[in-house]
């Protein structure tokens with residue numbers, strides 16, 4: 001198995017390099033800057049290939065011989081599509097770490113036919129939010145039966161965001177421009193259905209805002225639900241006003257190892273059915289960036305070893321949700337579904 005990693009020189013990319021090296025996977029690191037790629041490859045023996053994102057042929061050539069591509073270079077709305085296109089042209093499966101809801105929908109809309117024709121599988125959003133939230137939503141839906149609504153709430157605390165994440169958070173798209181699913185499609189909407197959310201073990205309930213979460217873009221592709229929306233826990237007033245690029249540029253690249261490991265995330269999903277019957281599911285973990293690397297690497301390994309339907313797929317269409325969450329349990333992630 002050979003994996004190409006695009007974006008290897010970034011914060012998340014270097015964590016993916018470490019995970020690929022830990023698992024002994026033959027990897028080629030791809031990006032625009034030789035010296036930063038060589039520095040990311042230090043001590044691994046991984047091959048390095050330079051490619052220009054805007055030169056389709058050079059990017060396709062850099063992916064030649066790879067069974068799958070992991071893409072960690074964001075913002076994906078600006079940088080993602082050329083990488084998907086080149087991976088498909090190279091005949092390689094594709095997985096990325098995006099959290100950008102509108103970009104995920106764009107990948108489904110743009111590349112489904114091309115990926116199917118090329119016989120490869122494309123799975124966007126295999127990060128600590130997009131993967132586990134799609135899996136737990138699928139399992140909650142299985143337990144709930146017919147559902148009127150599915151609500152996903154995500155809460156980060158501790159830790160810190162990287163510069164790459166802050167550059168990828170467009171406040172207009174993340175908050176006011178959030179899409180919800182209903183009547184067979186995705187639309188913007190007014191008020192969120194909840195102002196607070198009860199996360200496990202938290203009292204009082206946590207303040208939440210409507211937000212453009214990845215699972216809203218993926219889950220309705222594999223479960224039948226009348227309406228689905230996303231909520232983000234905590235206070236994001238600073239993000240809502242937008243952070244000037246110069247301010248982001250002056251920040252550290254991301255949290256140091258200790259601060260990164262202290263970051264905690266909780267995904268809480270509730271399905272409501274006829275008569276108000278509710279089923280909940282939760283996934284909790286630490287070290288979101290480290291888990292993102294683990295999730296993306298495991299995803300490409302499963303695509304290459306087990307295969308999946310060709311085309312663009314949601315996480316639960318490409319992988320068995322329970323098996324993937326159980327794999328993550330071995331990395332300290334806890335999950336459960338409660339029927340009440």
Ligand SMILES: NC(=O)c1ccc[n+]([C@@H]2O[C@H](COP(=O)([O-])OP(=O)(O)OC[C@H]3O[C@@H](n4cnc5c(N)ncnc54)[C@H](OP(=O)(O)O)[C@@H]3O)[C@@H](O)[C@H]2O)c1
Pocket residue numbers: 006007008009010011012013031032033036053072073074075076079097098099100127128129130162163164165166168253254288289292
């Ligand atoms: N949803 C989640 O839970 C989750 C978790 C982790 C990461 N992410 C996402 O992953 C992305 C990366 O985050 P990060 O913190 O790793 O960012 P980062 O440290 O800024 O790394 C960005 C990477 O993109 C590359 N890049 C930037 N502009 C490029 C261009 N024009 N052409 C080619 N390569 C380019 C950079 O290459 P150079 O080194 O050459 O600049 C670098 O390798 C972000 O979109 C972030 O939101 C999401």
